[in-house]
Amino acid sequence: MDIKWLEDFLSLAQTRNFSRSAQERNVTQSALSRRIRSLEAWVGADLVDRSTYPLILTPAGKLFSNSAVEAMRLLNDTRALLRVENKDENMLSISAGHTLSLNFLPKWLQTVEARFGQLRTRVLPTNVHDSVLSLVEGNCDLLLCYHHSDLPIELDPARFEYINLGGELVLPVSAPKRSGFAAFSLPGSRVAPTSQLGYTAGSFFARVVERIVARVDQPCFLVNSYESDLAELLKTMALSGLGLAWLPESCIRRELTEGKLVAAGGEQWNMTLEIRLFRAIDNRKPALLRLWENLQQH
Known part of the structure; x- marks a missing residue:
C-alpha cells in the first residue's frame, strides 16, 4: 500500500x-x-x-x-x-527523475564541487510527478527536472524559483543494420509499421514522444512492442535490436559514438528539453542558500 x-x-x-x-x-x-x-x-x-x-x-x-x-x-x-x-543543515536532498539521476547529476555535481567545494547530498531518484510533489511537500531541498514550454512543470513562481542548467536532446534511435542505417526507422508505413519501444502512458517521456509525433507534419506509423517507465531499460532493449526508442542524448552518448545505436529519423523527430533546478524560496537552509548564490553567479 x-x-x-x-x-x-x-x-x-x-x-x-x-x-x-x-x-x-x-x-x-x-x-x-x-x-x-x-x-x-x-x-x-x-x-x-x-x-x-x-x-x-x-x-x-x-x-x-x-x-x-x-x-x-x-x-x-x-x-x-x-x-x-535528525536535521542536518549541511545535507542537501535532491529529488530527480531516474534518467537525470543516472546521467546528468553525477557530472554536474563534480563541476559544482570543483568551484564550490565538497557538497553533502542525498539523491532521491523517482518519477517526474513524485519528484515535483516531493519539492512541493517539503521533502527535498532541490528538484532537478526536464522542462519544455509544451510540457511545463507547474510550480507557483511566488513559492519556487529555478535556474536553467542547460539542455537535453531527445531523439529516436535504433540498433544499426550491417549497412549502418537504422534497423528501425521513422516514419514507418501503414503496411509495415515501425516497432517502437515506448514509454508507459502518462509518464513524462511518453508525453514528450506524443508531442514530437503530433507536431511533425508527416504521418507516422508505429506499433508498441515493449513499454517501460525507464529510459535505461528501453536503451537496453534498443541495443538488443528489438525496436526504436526515443532516448535522452546523455543516456546514449557513448553508444552513438561507438555506432551501437544510430539516429532513426531526421531532426524533425527530435526535441530539446531544458534542465531546470528548482528550490522553494522559503527554504532558508544555509547550505542551500550558499549553493544557490554560487549557481546564480555562474
Whole structure:
C-alpha cells in the first residue's frame, strides 16, 4: 500500500469529485482513479460510491476515512519529530527523475564541487510527478527536472524559483543494420509499421514522444512492442535490436559514438528539453542558500 493512496483518498473524501481531487493532487484523473482502485483492492472493499454525483463514501469508505485521517496524523507528527531530531543543515536532498539521476547529476555535481567545494547530498531518484510533489511537500531541498514550454512543470513562481542548467536532446534511435542505417526507422508505413519501444502512458517521456509525433507534419506509423517507465531499460532493449526508442542524448552518448545505436529519423523527430533546478524560496537552509548564490553567479 502506497501512502499516496491514502492522501488521494482523503482528498477525494473532501472534494467528492475526481476531477477536483486530481487537480489538487497534481495527477491526471485516470491516474487518480487507478490509485483509488488500488487502495480499494488493498482494503478489500469499495470505498467510493461512483453512481452518485457528487460521489459519496460507502459505509466501508466512511469507516476507513476515520482510520486514514488518524493514521496520516500519526505519520506526519512522527515524521516532523524525526526531522527535527535528525536535521542536518549541511545535507542537501535532491529529488530527480531516474534518467537525470543516472546521467546528468553525477557530472554536474563534480563541476559544482570543483568551484564550490565538497557538497553533502542525498539523491532521491523517482518519477517526474513524485519528484515535483516531493519539492512541493517539503521533502527535498532541490528538484532537478526536464522542462519544455509544451510540457511545463507547474510550480507557483511566488513559492519556487529555478535556474536553467542547460539542455537535453531527445531523439529516436535504433540498433544499426550491417549497412549502418537504422534497423528501425521513422516514419514507418501503414503496411509495415515501425516497432517502437515506448514509454508507459502518462509518464513524462511518453508525453514528450506524443508531442514530437503530433507536431511533425508527416504521418507516422508505429506499433508498441515493449513499454517501460525507464529510459535505461528501453536503451537496453534498443541495443538488443528489438525496436526504436526515443532516448535522452546523455543516456546514449557513448553508444552513438561507438555506432551501437544510430539516429532513426531526421531532426524533425527530435526535441530539446531544458534542465531546470528548482528550490522553494522559503527554504532558508544555509547550505542551500550558499549553493544557490554560487549557481546564480555562474
